[in-house]
Amino acid sequence: MPSMAKTFREWNPEQSMMFPPVVLDLVEKDDLVHFVRNLVLEELDLSQIMGQYQEERGYPPMHPAMMTALLLYSYCQGIYSSRRIARACKQRVDYMALTGMQKPDFRTVNLFRQRHLRALEGLFQQVLRLCQKAGLVKLGHVALDGTRLRANASKLKSMSYGQMKKSEAKLAAEIQGWFEQAERIDREEDEQYGTDGRGDELPEWVVDKQKRLEKIRQAKAELEAEAREKAAVGADPNKTGHKPKPTGVAEEKAQRNFTDSESRIMRTADGFIQGYNAQAAVDADSQVIVAQLVTNNGNDTHQMVPLLNQIRQNAGRQAREISADSGYCAAVNLKTLRRRRIRGYVATNNQKANNVSRWVQQMRERLSKGGDRSRYYLRGQTVEPVFGHIKSARGFRQFLLRGLRKVSVEWTLLCTAHNVLKLAAARA
Secondary structure (H helix, E strand, O other), rough: OOOOOOOOOOOOOOOOOOOOOOHHHHHEEEEEHHHHHHHHHHHHHOOHHEEEEEEEOOOOOOHHHHHHHHHHHHHHOOOOHHHHHHHHHHHHHHHHHHHHOOOOOOOHHHHHEEEEHHHHHHHHHHHHHHHHHHHOOOOOOOEEEEEEEEEEOOOEEEHHHHHHHHHHHHHHHHHHHHHHHHHHHHHHHHHHHHHOOOOOOHHHHHHHHHHHHHHHHHHHHHHHHHHHHHHOOOOOOOOOOOOOOOOOOOOOOOOEOOOOOOOEEEEEEEEEEEEEEEEEEOOOOOOEEEOOOOOOOOOOHHHHHHHHHHHHHHHHHOOOOOEEOOHHOOOHHHHHHHHHHOOEEOOOOOOOOOOOHHHHHHHHHHHHHHHHHHHHHHHHHHHHHHHHHHHHHOOOOOOOOHHHHHHHHHHHHHHHHHHHHHHHHHHH
């Protein structure tokens, strides 16, 4: 290399060096990793997780507190895949500081998350209580909304009950026809060549169709069982609308996905997706999430009461005001707000101009009197930015796990991480 007039600092990647005496010194003192580590070690109750490790025998597992901190920090960083988390433990200095240079593989991360689903859900309420102590939860005005997130499944892998019946009969007939043909050929070959040769091998196309037939029959049975269960329970008094009483027979249009049977086809602004409906109630004062849930019902109407119940359970008291878009406008919801003495601001534009209940008419008059200064407009600047931050800034647009129970935990971890970031900012 030719000589240069400018002097540079020496660059020698192979030069040996001494690490700091404490691995945490690898990151700045105000880095989020310190906050998450201290939060887990000093303020969160992990007894529900720790209590599951009673066996003395066997190789010692990774410390549950470290694994909990690893998951929380990863969700704060927008890293959700167990493989990406494991890779970060090997490549990123902040992760090395958090784990103390330990390197759990992706199976360890995934198994820990799967094993402690219920306990990890409980962290949401603990962090929310810490936000309360920090003065971040006022409950003066809380906005409700839902966002549709893709399931870990393709909508092309869904089939309606009517299609299942047709496909089941067609596949069963094809497979039966092959068996009959195989038996006829076997008899002919036995007469010609004797009975020593094998003839029981199934062609690959038959094996695949048999597997597909099994999946169709399983999904069909699930839809039939679901219809019988609805009929046994009867009509839900909290449901709205004028749907006919359950008959116990699956509807022809009822669908089931073969990859994630609990996910549903849902409408979004960009078309239809195979997904779930993620709900959140957000405090307008700080954008802290005070209640959250996931449902496979694409209709928001039935989610207001569960969210209100969760706010009271999580925060110890009810919100003074609630705002929500027209998806939540139903007489049962408006009556609930009135009964609980919560002042509601719920859009009514999905209701027909005529033939509305007095509850809807009263809400329409309240919003009209407020005009452009109505408290309803707090909704857009409160809850929608939270969804935008989760989806865009932190890049979560699709669930990784499958099944309603597991995706509920994923959403809870996302909401917990959101509140951890709010708490960290407030304490900075």
